[in-house]
Amino acid sequence: MIEIVSRGRCIACDKCVEVCPTGVFDHGPDGVPLIARQSDCQTCFMCEAYCPADALFVAPRAHPLPEPPDEADLAERGLLGSYRRQIGWGHGRTPGALLAVGPPLPDAGGAVPAASPADVIIS
Amino acid sequence: MTELDLTADVLVAGGGPAGAWAAIKAAEAGADVILVDKGYLGTSGATAAAGTGVWYVRPEPAARERAMASREGLGGYLADREWMARVLDQTYANMNELAEVSRYPFPVGEDGAQIRRGLQGPEYMRRMRVRARRAGVRILDHSPVTELLVDPDGAVAGAAGHRRRHDRAYRVRAGAVVLATGGCAFLSKALGCDVNTGDGALFAAEAGAEMSGMEFSNAYAIAPEFTSVTKTAFYSYATFYHEDGSVLEGAGSTRGRSVIARALLSERVFCRIDRADEEVRRAMRLAQPNFFLPFDRQGIDPFAELFPVTLLAEGTVRGTGGIRLTGFDCSTSVPGLYAAGDAATREPICGGFTGGGSHNAAWAMSSGTWAGQAAARHARALGAGSARRPARGAGGAGLRPSAGARQPYREVVEAVQREVLPYEKNYLRHGARLAPALAALDQIWAQARRALHADGAEVARARSAAAMAAHARWMYASALTRTESRGMHKREDFPRQDPGQHYRIVSGGLDEVWTAPEPGLISVAAAS
Ligand SMILES: Cc1cc2nc3c(=O)[nH]c(=O)nc-3n(C[C@H](O)[C@H](O)[C@H](O)COP(=O)(O)OP(=O)(O)OC[C@H]3O[C@@H](n4cnc5c(N)ncnc54)[C@H](O)[C@@H]3O)c2cc1C
Ligand code: SF4
Ligand code: SF4
Numbered sequence: 001m002i003e004i005v006s007r008g009r010c011i012a013c014d015k016c017v018e019v020c021p022t023g024v025f026d027h028g029p030d031g032v033p034l035i036a037r038q039s040d041c042q043t044c045f046m047c048e049a050y051c052p053a054d055a056l057f058v059a060p061r062a063h064p065l066p067e068p069p070d071e072a073d074l075a076e077r078g079l080l081g082s083y084r085r086q087i088g089w090g091h092g093r094t095p096g097a098l099l100a101v102g103p104p105l106p107d108a109g110g111a112v113p114a115a116s117p118a119d120v121i122i123s
Numbered sequence: 124m125t126e127l128d129l130t131a132d133v134l135v136a137g138g139g140p141a142g143a144w145a146a147i148k149a150a151e152a153g154a155d156v157i158l159v160d161k162g163y164l165g166t167s168g169a170t171a172a173a174g175t176g177v178w179y180v181r182p183e184p185a186a187r188e189r190a191m192a193s194r195e196g197l198g199g200y201l202a203d204r205e206w207m208a209r210v211l212d213q214t215y216a217n218m219n220e221l222a223e224v225s226r227y228p229f230p231v232g233e234d235g236a237q238i239r240r241g242l243q244g245p246e247y248m249r250r251m252r253v254r255a256r257r258a259g260v261r262i263l264d265h266s267p268v269t270e271l272l273v274d275p276d277g278a279v280a281g282a283a284g285h286r287r288r289h290d291r292a293y294r295v296r297a298g299a300v301v302l303a304t305g306g307c308a309f310l311s312k313a314l315g316c317d318v319n320t321g322d323g324a325l326f327a328a329e330a331g332a333e334m335s336g337m338e339f340s341n342a343y344a345i346a347p348e349f350t351s352v353t354k355t356a357f358y359s360y361a362t363f364y365h366e367d368g369s370v371l372e373g374a375g376s377t378r379g380r381s382v383i384a385r386a387l388l389s390e391r392v393f394c395r396i397d398r399a400d401e402e403v404r405r406a407m408r409l410a411q412p413n414f415f416l417p418f419d420r421q422g423i424d425p426f427a428e429l430f431p432v433t434l435l436a437e438g439t440v441r442g443t444g445g446i447r448l449t450g451f452d453c454s455t456s457v458p459g460l461y462a463a464g465d466a467a468t469r470e471p472i473c474g475g476f477t478g479g480g481s482h483n484a485a486w487a488m489s490s491g492t493w494a495g496q497a498a499a500r501h502a503r504a505l506g507a508g509s510a511r512r513p514a515r516g517a518g519g520a521g522l523r524p525s526a527g528a529r530q531p532y533r534e535v536v537e538a539v540q541r542e543v544l545p546y547e548k549n550y551l552r553h554g555a556r557l558a559p560a561l562a563a564l565d566q567i568w569a570q571a572r573r574a575l576h577a578d579g580a581e582v583a584r585a586r587s588a589a590a591m592a593a594h595a596r597w598m599y600a601s602a603l604t605r606t607e608s609r610g611m612h613k614r615e616d617f618p619r620q621d622p623g624q625h626y627r628i629v630s631g632g633l634d635e636v637w638t639a640p641e642p643g644l645i646s647v648a649a650a651s
Contacts, residue, residue, distance in 0.1 A: 018163065018264070019166045021162025021167035021171075021172075021317075022317055023162070023287055023350070027641070042314075042316070042317035042318075043173075044166070044172035044314060044315045045413060045416060047244065049166075049245045053594075060351070061350060062312045079419070083413070087243060096243060096409070097229070097243045098229075098230055098231075099407060100232060100410045101238060101410060101551070102241070102406050102410030103360075103399070103402075103410070106359050106377065114596055117564050
């Protein structure tokens with residue numbers, strides 16, 4: 001679930017408020033969005049993908065953490081903005097889609113298909 | 124505040140891939156189009172968050188034949204060759220448009236050609252939004268539809284809803300409506316699926332449409348315990364374990380998933396992706412970065428360490444049941460109403476099984492295209508005044524309670540979840556468990572019909588709760604009717620496929636749910 005809107009990093013662009021599919025954020029009085037409905041968060045990571053300032057952190061847990069994680073620690077571990085970086089969004093980055101060639105996968109029946117090394121079945 | 128009152132030729136409800144393609148193709152056919160989404164066109168729905176492999180097959184007869192034959196058995200021979208051929212053609216065309224019109228950055232293979240068999244969700248849907256805007260589609264985000272509008276003859280004439288960010292009701296009167304609201308995953312928190320509560324199916328039923336294939340609604344996907352990331356493809360490289368580290372025999376991501384479900388009833392199940400070599404691991408990271416988010420963020424090395432897994436319900440998102448279609452144009456039995464994507468039945472191309480990728484995405488873009496084009500034709504044929512017809516709201520449960528009392532939507536949501544999420548009820552099906560669950564759901568519905576109610580922006584939540592209740596009843600009524608195992612519908616009390624039940628099952632009704640076999644419609648190459 002969404003756990004952090006970094007006051008230090010946020011540039012108050014409203015993108016997360018706009019794109020969150022479940023309407024988790026409200027505009028904050030000073031421009032920094034508020035996590036107004038955390039329990040509606042569906043842990044989809046989309047707000048992170050759109051945040052230009054790497055100011056958001058979505059914990060992979062589908063329920064709130066007892067306490068929000070430590071922002072400095074996340075930054076140190078390279079986790080702030082990591083999803084956006086991996087999909088190659090942001091100025092000067094290569095779109096992740098361009099590199100998205102997965103490993104060969106068995107079909108649904110369990111047999112590994114021959115001669116389809118470049119299959120990109122994403123499931 | 125007064126209601127926002129708009130008109131259009133075509134209204135599209137839902138902005139996942141099905142709705143986006145519908146809106147674009149209707150606009151390209153000359154229609155004035157409004158698209159409304161519960162969330163945001165670009166991020167909302169299963170595709171945007173998850174990404175999809177796509178059933179993209181070159182138009183070579185042998186390759187097409189193989190593609191069509193590969194799933195027929197798994198789907199219980201309920202798919203239809205003519206539909207499959209059309210979807211393969213349309214998907215091929217749309218994927219090529221994505222490359223050429225939307226300049227989607229497909230990866231390039233060793234032969235220098237683009238590999239067009241997969242789409243990353245955020246990238247795909249961001250580009251679909253841009254294209255919809257360019258085509259002149261008016262987009263209303265954060266504006267869930269709450270009911271259809273019907274004219275005095277019973278034809279669909281628009282929809283009404285609520286703008287969440289403005290706390291303002293709206294209505295759009297239109298010549299035709301496309302329902303592309305996705306499937307129903309019962310708020311299980313599967314990746315990107317909490318917007319998918321089966322709303323379109325409820326709206327369609329209230330206007331008089333039927334469902335088909337609702338017994339094929341028990342998709343459960345693997346996720347690391349306590350997380351949302353139900354991306355399952357890479358578990359084909361995994362081994363599953365008991366807590367003591369011994370192998371859970373028979374467990375697997377495709378055929379052995381029910382073994383995992385059964386084990387989860389009494390113990391925790393662990394997993395390690397230990398059959399992937401270095402090269403495969405690298406490819407996995409590039410192909411699906413979101414698969415690794417739970418691991419990287421919790422400090423787990425999924426290739427080396429055991430981690431606990433769970434199964435999350437994805438209902439009809441990766442099941443195949445939905446609104447019954449009456450033609451290749453994705454029309455329904457209600458004039459002016461079209462359905463596309465997961466909201467519609469996917470039996471025409473999948474029969475009773477999907478899950479492991481590709482067909483759903485192909486279906487969303489193909490059915491969206493046809494529904495949009497047909498809706499534009501329908502609106503044009505009705506003529507200029509069609510959007511100004513007198514129209515009334517068709518909605519019932521959660522909107523117009525029949526008694527005065529007030530039941531909060533959360534109560535209904537939790538009651539429905541208790542009947543549909545447990546593995547022993549929905550996944551590991553048995554008549555002795557399905558029948559009491561259906562009886563409980565009938566009670567839940569009756570109570571909700573009388574008392575479920577909400578105000579303002581909460582109306583959409585009440586309607587979602589009602590839609591989940593309706594969905595669950597069609598599911599279990601159909602599951603009880605199909606006294607055999609076929610496709611993903613497996614009955615412990617009827618473990619075999621019965622050649623005498625080689626037909627689809629249609630269902631419908633709200634206060635009284637009914638089911639009926641639909642024989643004789645399937646053109647298959649192979650017999651069951
Ligand atoms: C984790 C995961 C992985 C998947 N992988 C694959 C794969 O590899 N290959 C494949 O083919 N398929 C895959 N699928 C299935 C695929 O994502 C869906 O079939 C596809 O998204 C369906 O598209 P859609 O447009 O019908 O629905 P969605 O993409 O779910 O979009 C539905 C839209 O309708 C909106 N909506 C809902 N209710 C309302 C309302 N009342 N009013 C207005 N709008 C509303 C929602 O906000 C949403 O934007 C996967 C699904 C999941 C969950
Ligand atoms: S993770 Fe998804 S649902 Fe949660 S706040 Fe971000 S965009 Fe919204
Ligand atoms: S998207 Fe990022 S920078 Fe923009 S308002 Fe949200 S948190 Fe702040």
